[in-house]
Amino acid sequence: MPSPRFPNASGLKKKHLAVLVAAALGILPTFAWSASAAVDPVASIEPSGGSVEFNGAFTGNSQSVDLSRFEKGNPVMPGRYRVDLYVNEVRLATQDVTFRAVEGSDMAQPCFSYDDILHMSVDTAKLDPVVFNKTNACIQASDISPDAFAKMDMGSLHLNVSIPQVALLSHARGYVDPQLWDSGETALLLGYSFNAYSTSTHYDGEHGLGSGQAIAADGGSVNVENGNYYKQNQDGTYSPSPNGTYMLATNGSFAPVKYNSYTAWNNGTHSGDTNAYLGLNLGLNVAGWRLRSQETVQWDQNTGRTYWHNINTTASHDITPWKAQLTVGDTFTQGVVFDSTAFRGVTIYSDDRMLPDSLQGYAPIIRGVANTQARVEIRQNGSLLYETTVAPGPFKIDDLYATGYGGDLVVTVYEADGGTHTFAVPYAAVPMSLRPGLSRWVVTDGQIRDESLVNGKPYFVEGTYQRGITNWLTLYGGVQSTYRSLYKAYLGGAAVTTEVGAFGFDITNSHTAFQGAGQSLSGYSARLSYAKTLPTYGTTFAVATYRYSNTNFLSLDEAVQAQDRLTSYRSHDIDVGAPYRSKQRLQANINQDFGGNRGSLYLNGSRMTYWDGAPAATTYQVGYSNHWRDVSFGITASRTYSSSPIYNGNHFDNQYGLNLSIPLGGPRVNRPTLSFSTTQDDYAGATDRASVNGGFGDRHQYNYNASATYSDQDNAQTTVSGSLGWQGSDGNLGGSYSHGDHYQQGSLSASGGMVVHAGGVTLAPYMDGNSAMAIIEALDAQGATSGATKVDGRGYAVIGGLRPYRMNDVTLDPSGTSTDVELETTRLQTAPRAGAVIPLKFSTVSGRAVLIRATQPDGEALPFGADVLDATGQNVGTVGQGGQMFIRGAEEGGTLLVRWGDQANQQCHLSYQLKARGKGESAAVVANVDAACL
Missing domain, CATH: 2.60.40.3110 (Outer membrane usher protein)
Incomplete structure (x- = not known):
């Protein structure tokens, strides 16, 4: 049988593993306890103080091995170990810890750095600065307090540091010292999302549409001449209408058609269009600054135009003492107290992410x-x-x-x-309750960013503040004001936590003075919000808000748009508040988990009413889902009230749906699922659908979907469609195709990202520039994985989704690597700042893997537990049962020293030769050789 592979990944040196190997092989040591033995408080494991003898019958040879170092139990020898670090039995981190010999003790003592002490939340202000400074690489537990000590369990690599509470800072759970927050390295980021979508429609000419008038979805009208749509220009001329959806009036009824250069309707029609979309998330990290830009590009075949749009471009930096962020550029106000407003300028705001978990997005x-x-x-x-x-x-x-x-x-x-x-x-936003003593604040100074404005974009300032007063009361307020006297608003409110839920109530007073018109409006808005979770009953009232405004109340955006209209028309008689000035708004989200096998229910609803008689907008959604064994099913219903020429006025559109999913045979992770659904819509009619979807591949990297749909809208039609996707470690690809009675459709998509860093360019399956990420460096470890990410041929991988200002464990699975490469550690930790790119180096040991079955000159197996050293004197392994040893060496072989004592007759030299790898031979194959130790 092959001997155990000694895991460098654990950080444990091979020469210290004899006891662990013995335990794994079922070797039973005999303990002789000394009554006078004392436990060393620095590093120990019970029981201690006795001597150990091993029965040679279990080791496969009759020679004894010098195991005196284990005679007092399981000692800690000097060296560097990767351990799970605990403070007062609470896990803190997994990290490398150096143990140094202590004079007069058989137990080595752990050394801690200044950063380690900070991570343990030790109150350094009470300690000797001569000892506790950043240059001291070996701070001992006893330096913290005479009553502090460290206890090491070598079997589980568990190091617990016991520190009296009086020597620790009082921090909330989850606290990470800001000195440990890592800004990472300089890096360039690119995330992309591409989608190309093409349709082709055709009709056989039976519609008989001719000249007339069409009504657009927004209520406007266009002329129709010989089947072509034209819009009337201001000078009275006509030009082809832009692409859009129109309702064509025929015999007093309306039918939806889409303008795509329609010609010769009476003789049949054919049209097609192709749209392409590219979303880009760009980023640059340098000197603690995070530059981000979100761009979209759209191309339309019919118009031949390409539209490039910048959603926002920002530069951000932490303000650590304030636990806040500074952001400059194009962004949005936070919208917690006032409505969110797009602006270009500067904002400073408190960042809740810098608070511990126990003290704290959407x-x-x-x-x-x-x-x-x-x-x-x-x-x-x-x-x-x-x-x-x-x-x-x-x-x-x-x-x-x-x-x-x-x-x-x-x-x-x-x-x-x-x-x-x-x-x-x-x-x-949900109610804004804060813990007592905590605050949240924002200060913004910038220019309104609204592309619809044609007569200037005013500058404004905004400030908001929230403060937790008691366990049940939070007060908050805010102010908004444009630079000129156009607009001012003041808000004050409170959030109250009660046994029946959390309530928020605030009142806003706005004053608008329109420039050049002599008009002004002053009004009030009252807002009431409520949230409650009932864990016992599985009920969550996610959001329920009500808003009322009098006729003269305007928000900042409404006031700016009204001023723009007033300037455009140059008239003092227009109603600056119309149209669609909000009157009441009610929205609610309720989720009910019935527990067990009884399923769950959700209910969402919103209703908006307006002043000046504008029709209300109402939407309700309700759904129930459950499963029986592996079969899942759901029922949905929605009701929308709309006002549109499509419906010849006001109209309720009701929709009902039923869906069912049944898994088919095959492996659970890849087995296909058969789904059925039916939908009934007042406007679109009935739609029935059957589909099958699933995945395949050794890493489940491929997914597929195929479906058939029958719809009775207008003339009944049947549609078949399918899609195929690939999720790789470097990106994602997808494609789809569908065919109906009157159309064909196809699409292609791609997404992914890349990071340009000190080590080069590394691809990633996805990229979120707003989250922290790690750049793994594991040289020669191609194929090692961390989640869905795989180390590339250069030894790098991108790991996203790290939690900022928190200790994150980043692990690497070596199972996909060559046996010639060994990771010295499989887990590292980091506490990144927001958006940081953190380099993490996983040390590797490379060399051809070989299993040697070695004997002494007399043919007897080498002693179990003997140390194996290479030509440089480095320990590379330990002799296992039956004289077997697993090592990494040169491609062609080498010479080793085997030592089981200090005497000349307790060591020997072993030379071995390896055959050259055969053509196409995998590096996963471990070489096996026999050798004699002379």
Whole structure:
């Protein structure tokens, strides 16, 4: 049998593993306890103080090995070990610790650095600065306090440091000393998301559409001449209408059609369009600054135009003493107290992430239903935030970047057959309760950033402050003001925590003085919010808010837009507050987990009413989901009230759905799933769908989906579609195709990222420039993995998603590497700052792996537990049972020294030769040789 492989990855030197190997092989030591033995408080493991003798029958030879170093139990020899570090039995980290010999003791003592002492939350102000400074690399436990000591368990590599509470700082759980926060290295970041979407539609000419008038989705009208759409210009001329969805009036009814250069409607039509989208997240880290830019590029085949849009560009830096962030550039106000506003300028705000976990973000989940293989766009304040292709059926998008706490998300689903539908998802803050003594604040100075403004963009300032007063009361307030006297707003409020839930209430007073018009408006807005979680019943009231404004109240954005309209029309008679001035707003999100096998229920609803008689906008969504064994099912329903020419006025659109998922045979991780769904929509009609999806590949890197859909909208039609995706360690690729009675659709997508750092360029499967990441360096360890990321041929990998200002464990699985490479450690720790790129070096030992079965000149096996040294005197292994040893050496062989004592007759030299690797022979094959030790 092969001898055990001694794991350098544990950080434990091989010459200290004899007892562990003996235990693994079932060798039973005999302990002779001394009554006068004393336990060394520096580093010990019970029992101690006795002598140990090993029965040679278990070791495969009759010669005894000098194991006197183990005669007092399991000692700690001088050296460097990777241990789990505990302070007062609370795990702190996994790290390398150096143990040094102590005069008069058989136990080596751990040495700690100044950073280690800070990480242990030791109150250094009470200690001798001569000992406790950054130059001292060996601070002992006894230096902290006479009553402090360290206890090492070599079997589990568990080091516990016992420190009296009086010597520790009082910190909340999860605290990490700011001196340990790492800004990382200079790096250039690039994340990308590409999607190309093409459709082709055709009709056989039976519609008989001719000249007339079409009504656009926004209520405007365009002329139709011989099937072509034209819009009227200000000078009275006509030009082709831009791409969009229109409702064509025919015989008093409306039918949706999409302008795509339609010609000769009476003789049949054919149209096609291709859209391409590229989202870029750019970043540069240098000298503690984090520069970030989010860009989108759109191209449309029909118009031939390319649209480049900058969502935001910022430069940020930590302000550590204030536990705050400084951000300069294009961004959004936080929207916690006032509504979120896009601006260009500077903001300084307290960062809750710098607080410990026990003292402390938000982006909503987007749910919807696609009738075909569709393209989904998500916009906020007119800016495109996200685009993707979804399969037919229910979809969920839960990976949006947070852009602020206010500003509804507008979701548009572009169906493959040319249809579109749009809905809004509320994006608002929950009650703002804080712990007693904690505060949250923001100061902003900048210029309004709104592309719709044509007559200047005013400058403004905003300041907000929240403070926890008691366990049940938080007070907060804020002020907004433009540089000129256009707008001022003052807000004051409180959050109260009660047994029945948390309530927030505030009142805002706004005053707007329109420039050049002699008009002014003053009004009030009252807001009431509520949140409650009932763990016993599984009920969560995620958000419930109500807002009321009088007729003269305007928000900052509304006031700026009204002033812009007033300047454009140069009239004092227009209603500067119209249209769609908010009157009341109610939104609620409730989730109910019934526990056990009884499933869960969600209910979302929102209602917005307006002054001046504008129709209300109302949306309700309800859904129930459950499973029986491996079969899952769900029921959904929604009701939307809209006002649109599409519906000849006000209209309720009801939608109901039922879905069922059944896993098929095969391995659980890759087995396909068969799904059925049916949807009934008042406007779109009934849609039935069957699909199968699953994955394959040794790392489950491939996924697929195939579906068939039947819809009775207009003329009944059947659609088949399919998609295939690949998730690699360097990026992701995907493609889809669908075919219906009147259209074809295809799309291609790609996403990923890369980091340019000191070691070169490394690709990544995804890139979030706002989160911290690590650059792993593990030379020669190609194939080692950390989650879905694999070390490349140069020895690098990108690990994302690290939690800022927290201790993160970064692990590396060596199972995919060559047997010729060994990781000296498989786990490192780091506490990155926000957005930092942290270099983490995993030390490796390279050399051809070989299992040697060695004997002494008389043919007897080498003594168990003997040390094996290479030509340089480095310990490279230990003799196992039956004289076997596992080592790493040169490609062609070498010479070793085997030593089991200090006498000349207790050591020998061993030479071995290895055959050259055969053509195509894998490095995973371990060489086996027999050798005699002379």
